[in-house]
Amino acid sequence: METTLVKSNFKSEEYFINMGPQHPATHGVLRLLLTIDGEIIKKVEPDLGYIHRSIEKMCERDSYQQIVHLTDRMDYLSSHINNEAVCLTVENALQLELPDRVKVIRTILSELTRIASHCLWWGVMGMDVGALTTYFYGFRDREMINDIFEETCGARLTMNYNIPGGLMFDIHPNFVQRTKDFIAHFKTKLPEYDTLLTGNVIFQKRTKGVGVLSKEDAISFGASGPVGRGSGYSCDVRKHHPYSAYDRVTFNEALKTEGDTFARYQVRIQEMWEAMSIIEQLIDNIPEGEHKVATNAVIKLPKGEYYQKVETARGELGVYIISIGTKNPYRLKFRSPGFSNLSLLNHIAVGGKIGDLVASMATLDLVIPDIDR
């Protein structure tokens, strides 16, 4: 193509650049096709499929016990909650009544997962906007939770601790003490997060008024989790459709109405406080009892369709199973929060600068394997 430069009359021209699939700010193999004019973004087109592993198809082949471990590999930062989603769907279909102990332990582990995920997000968020220090602070606190998981579940990332019917084995004797230690530790560290990053004017200038999403748009794009709540859309599954032990704890749904990047940031910080309060309410009185109820070695769901949704650290994860009465699902569909949240990226990024795109993308908290599955 011939480019003509008219003297003394600069012509602006739109052009494409690729962001990703190996860009550090896309947090994984996400490729964004940017149409830009100078530095103003005209269009953002996500190009998916780089890490597609056909998990849904693999689920049609696997037994219900085996499906659980595949969900670790979707949103790996909320692996415990993903496991729980599948287990709850299967348990509801079988109409199993779980012991209270299982429900409480699952809730505590879910909230720990949420804190761990938000710690990592916070560190990476700071890094994306140029504050590398936060990364180490976030990881320091996440490491304590990882140790708790490693001691109880045996793994740090791909937990696979939930099984249909309860938990694979009982919690470790040190679990309660370690969790309490962590809460005591994190209560002194979370205010440091605010001192270090939230109050920083440079950070606020990068985030306030950037990537604004209105409540109506949040609803029509299917936003969920902190992204929806940052726009004032009350969408917390734990509040509106309580599962496990969420009906026996009191907590506030973190809501902000501004809808910008800073609001989504604040929602997540607030959620860490709420998660700590939920854990504190439960940790002292974990009921005694069995850690699982017996199921058949080969689980067959009755013919029908089943749906269950849970609140992961990123938003609403739905599991939809169609069973024809065999030992595998006929079809299994995951409604993943990341996919819907990514769909609104174009909407909030157009008109902004490339630096703003990075900041808004950081608060969408995208985990690419969750989007591609």
Added chain:
Amino acid sequence: MSYISDIYTGIKTLLTGMSVTGKYFLTSRKGAITQQYPDNRSTLKMFERFRGEVVMPHDENNEHQCTGCQKCELACPNGSIEIIWDRGIDEATGKKKKFIDKHIYHLGLCTMCGLCIEACPTDAIVWAQNFENSTYDRTQLTKVLNRPGSKVKAGVED
């Protein structure tokens, strides 16, 4: 004017943040956050439930507890376990019995899900805590878990 005051508040909040980092700079000792791996190999202890790789413990008589029931092979989601079995005469009872020839475990395929260990009725396989599994040749990741010449412990039935 606002430009100057912006710079001023920017520097002020930057210093507020640096009070936190400065505090840790002065008070932290070596290894406060990071571990000195691999220098600490001799003292590094993994948690006892840590999933490193699947192993089959043998006792001093070179006997294991695997009956060859294949439940682990069935439970495994990705075919990491292959049982090669045969029928033979049980010396004690004189009856025909299934026993394993080889319990083959592909560490390179294993996702550390733990379903095989849950499924084993005789606790013949357990988790080992070693995690340094890298090799130059992936065929080394295919292991035969039962040792040569080993046999099943007397009285172990599934």
